[in-house]
Amino acid sequence: MGDEGKAAKVPTDQNAQQWSGRVDGSGAQHLRWHQLIAEQESENLSDAVALIGFRSDAGVLRNQGRIGASEGPAALRSALSPMAIHKHRTLVDLGDIVVGGDQLEPGQERLAGAVVQALSSGALPVILGGGHETAYGTGLGLIRHLADDRATRLGILNLDAHFDLRDESRRTSGTPFLDLYQEMQRHDREFHYAVLGISRPGNTAVLFEKAEELGVPYLLDEDCQPEMIWQFVHAFLERIDVLYLTIDLDVLPASVAPGVSAPAGYGVPFERILAVCRQVVASGKLVVADVVELNPRFDIDSRTARSAARLIYEISVG
Numbered sequence: 001m002g003d004e005g006k007a008a009k010v011p012t013d014q015n016a017q018q019w020s021g022r023v024d025g026s027g028a029q030h031l032r033w034h035q036l037i038a039e040q041e042s043e044n045l046s047d048a049v050a051l052i053g054f055r056s057d058a059g060v061l062r063n064q065g066r067i068g069a070s071e072g073p074a075a076l077r078s079a080l081s082p083m084a085i086h087k088h089r090t091l092v093d094l095g096d097i098v099v100g101g102d103q104l105e106p107g108q109e110r111l112a113g114a115v116v117q118a119l120s121s122g123a124l125p126v127i128l129g130g131g132h133e134t135a136y137g138t139g140l141g142l143i144r145h146l147a148d149d150r151a152t153r154l155g156i157l158n159l160d161a162h163f164d165l166r167d168e169s170r171r172t173s174g175t176p177f178l179d180l181y182q183e184m185q186r187h188d189r190e191f192h193y194a195v196l197g198i199s200r201p202g203n204t205a206v207l208f209e210k211a212e213e214l215g216v217p218y219l220l221d222e223d224c225q226p227e228m229i230w231q232f233v234h235a236f237l238e239r240i241d242v243l244y245l246t247i248d249l250d251v252l253p254a255s256v257a258p259g260v261s262a263p264a265g266y267g268v269p270f271e272r273i274l275a276v277c278r279q280v281v282a283s284g285k286l287v288v289a290d291v292v293e294l295n296p297r298f299d300i301d302s303r304t305a306r307s308a309a310r311l312i313y314e315i316s317v318g
């Protein structure tokens, strides 16, 4: 615990350069993300928000999807840059993990290492995906961080149109939560995983059966009414001690989030996803989050990136 609060020497591959934008003045009342992040690069990380980019197309490519998610971190930084700061919190950008070609497994390993270091420094790591294969690296980092603490119940709440419990011969963007289930089995941990926003036509019967087999609670997109959502999230939070929130942007309607590999024909309205973010922050249990599947190549006037940035804003400084 001696490292608590110290700036992490996180093993990322690239420093982020995308922080720029309008400057109205230098006082605290004028602050926007790009100013605050630039000022705070080397500060103490205790209670900081630590951004880590995961530049990967490998999982989506293996999953036969539309590639472009490796451009997600840059687009998210651009969308976050002009956002005004109303509540002071240290914000740091730890740079990007770059997955070259099909080198997914080493990339996930590096991401896990970065997450462990950020958590050990007392930060809230927020990972900017990347396809949903990002989640294996994020979750692995959290499992390793809690390796000596079996009593703490670790929960994963996935906001997603898909279960991502595919049983494949290698990891993809469709397998991360089965991969994490297996990892938790190896660590003798209970698997607490819930999904909100599931599309019935977007998941085969095999995937519904797998969710049933693993005891995964889920809420269909069509059942995502405000009270149902609140109860679902509340019941899940009651069962766990620390939360990993993973947001697959294809949980949002295609009109709000067209820039993803698999846009949702139905989707959960933005304000309901925002309400979930507020609920989990208010619980005090959130320890790590990622926002995945942004594909800027298919975005329209950055609307997916802007929606994602608003969710990150809410998790971080809302």
Ligand SMILES: N=CN[C@@H](CCC(=O)O)C(=O)O
Residues within 6 Å of the ligand: 063, 064, 065, 132, 162, 163, 164, 166, 173, 174, 202, 261, 262
């Ligand atoms: N990340 C997961 N993606 C979905 C893709 C579904 C689709 O391409 O229609 C999945 O594998 O289930």
Ligand SMILES: [Mn+2]
Residues within 6 Å of the ligand: 132, 160, 162, 164, 173, 248
């Ligand atoms: Mn997903």
Ligand SMILES: [Mn+2]
Residues within 6 Å of the ligand: 160, 161, 162, 248, 250, 251, 262
């Ligand atoms: Mn999805």
